[in-house]
Amino acid sequence: MKSILSVLIIMLFFLLVHEGKAQHNNILITTERDPNEPTIVLDPANPGHVVAGCNLRSTYYSTDGGLTWTGGEVTSVYGVWGDPVLIVDTAGHFYYFHLSDPEGEPWVDRIVCQKSTDNGASWSTGTYMGLNGSKLQDKEWAVVDRQTNNIYVCWTQFDVYGSSNPLDSTVILFSRSTDNGGSWSDPVRLSKQAGDCIDNDNTVEGAVPAVGPNGEIYVSWAGPAGIVFDRSQDSGETWLADDIFVGDFPGGWAYEIPGIYRTNGMPITECDTSGSPYHGTIYINWSDQRNGTNDTDIWLCKSTDGGDTWSDPIRVNDDPPGRHQFFTWMTIDQANGNLYFIFYDRRNYDDLKTDVYMAVSKDGGETFTNFRISDSPFLPNSQIFFGDYTDITAYDDFIRPAWTRLDYTALSLWTAIIDVNQMTGIETPREPDDFTLDQNYPNPFTAQTYISFKIGSQQSVSLRIYNLMGQVVTTLFENRSYEAGKHVEGFIPSEMKLPAGTYFYVLQSDRGVLKKRMLYLK
Helix, strand or coil: CCCHHHHHHHHHHHHCCCCCCCEEEEEEEECCCCCCEEEEEEEEEEEEEEEEEEECCEEEEEECCCCCCEEEECCCCCCCCCEEEEEEECCEEEEEECCCCCCCCCCCCEEEEECCCCCCCEEEEEEEECCCCCCEEEEEEEECCCCCCEEEEEEEECCCCCCCCCCCECCCCCCCCECCCCCCCCCCCCCCCCCCCCCCCCCCEEEEEEECCCCCCCEEEEECEEEEEEECCCCCCCCCCCCCCCCCCCCCCCCCCCCCCCCCCCCCCEEECCCCCCCEEEEEEEEEEECCCCCCEEEEEEEEECCCCCCCCEEECCCCCCCEEEEEEEEEEEECCCEEEEEEEEECCCCCCCEEEEEECCCCCCCCCCEEECCCEECCCCEEEEECCEEEEECCCEEEEEEEEEEEEEEEEEEEEEEECCCCCCCCCCCCEEEEEEECCCCCCCCEEEEEEEEEEEEEEEEECCCCCCCEEEEEEEEEEEEEEEEEEEECCCCCCCCCEEEEEEEEEECEEEEEEEECCC
16 A cells, blocks of 8 residues: 555656646656665666666566566565665676675675676575674675676675774775675775774765776775775785875765755766776765755766876866755666766755756866756655766767656656757757758667657668668668658667667768667567
8 A cells, every 4th residue: 555655646746836848757666665775787788677766675576678667576595775776797696795694684784785697586594794793883885896707806804883982993895706696705904094884974984896997906995084085906805005195075974954864975886897087097976065064965076097196187167056866876888878867956946956967078077068967856855865876878979877756755767768869068060940850759769769750851862771880781761752831750680680789870861960879679
């Protein structure tokens, strides 16, 4: 009954406040079990396979690029207790990391990894790392080295969670698996300076590992020294003798946002391994209140020398000062080096109404284009736990963010079908009103798809499909005469023996040439 009521509340909310057709189709993943703290990942080898998760123990999978979702709860002999993290290896196997809560054992006493070999439909019972007596293991994140399929995990260990005793401390730990999650190395301490156990600004947290182009492991975190950085150049065998200082964290990572139960600005580390001009650049993304408690901003800094030196912070959100942007996450499209960010944003309102925004940078983090992806704002409630993060995944312009929204008292988990042609400020040149080409529908598609276009006068038109190498793979029609007006053409890719993948379709007429991208899933 509760989930039915939640759906009805959300539907009513949209009817009341919907502000027009969204540029990026919002997709509801679930309203079940009060979802928050989303994680999402797509398989670069098959972007139609997308898996999402959320607190406390939910996973969902999609085989049509995120248009529809199936899922439920995962179980493990070690317990499942939140902080979900999803990654995927080169074999298309997905890994779901989370905290533990084994019955009769200390609370959250290890980090658990469960594996799926069927695109997220089912999960192994799991393996674990970090068990260390009564010490608490928390806030993990993981990454795959796509050259070796080694898996690297970093997290925070608390001597005693919440303790103000100066003898109790937190440290950042690291473990790896070289056998596809079957076993894990003994944890290695990374943080040279420990933090306290209060779970606040002076606690060391936010360790998100990234892999470099030659297998380097990079990780940063926040704590009493600000943002610091460490690296390994031998798959985690050895690390730097001293943490590298990246920058101050003005106001600390545990700040307050009106209407939100709990917030943080902990850093996210990524590295460009694509063939872009920014190959090898390391990025750190976070949010803070250096401009005042009424002005939370999203920041990025970068290193082009392996982390030895770092740029000054670069502001990602492009609105005037005085509004809140928070709960950022970033990813790199490793097919082209584009940087994508997701965050909550209040630039458009004087009250607590909150939108979801994305930002994109195509020049290595020098400039950013911001655009709204949520089709309506929502109102949070400071009495309801909202989670600690958002997430985003991308490959070859196939981009899927994940976020939580709260409508009255109903939590829900969402993604969006991001249209790269509709990112404000970087759209393709405006088409003349009498010659237009629409996005194919559906996109992505598995069976028949439709392409529509408009011409202003009778003329000959050609429509061809190209692969990513710029080669024509099929011609739908060549120099066909059409009357003025709107026209819709359909085709079935399986009859043309098209392999699954990303394509361009190109319309050519006397008025010029128009191009759109489409994705075919089998």
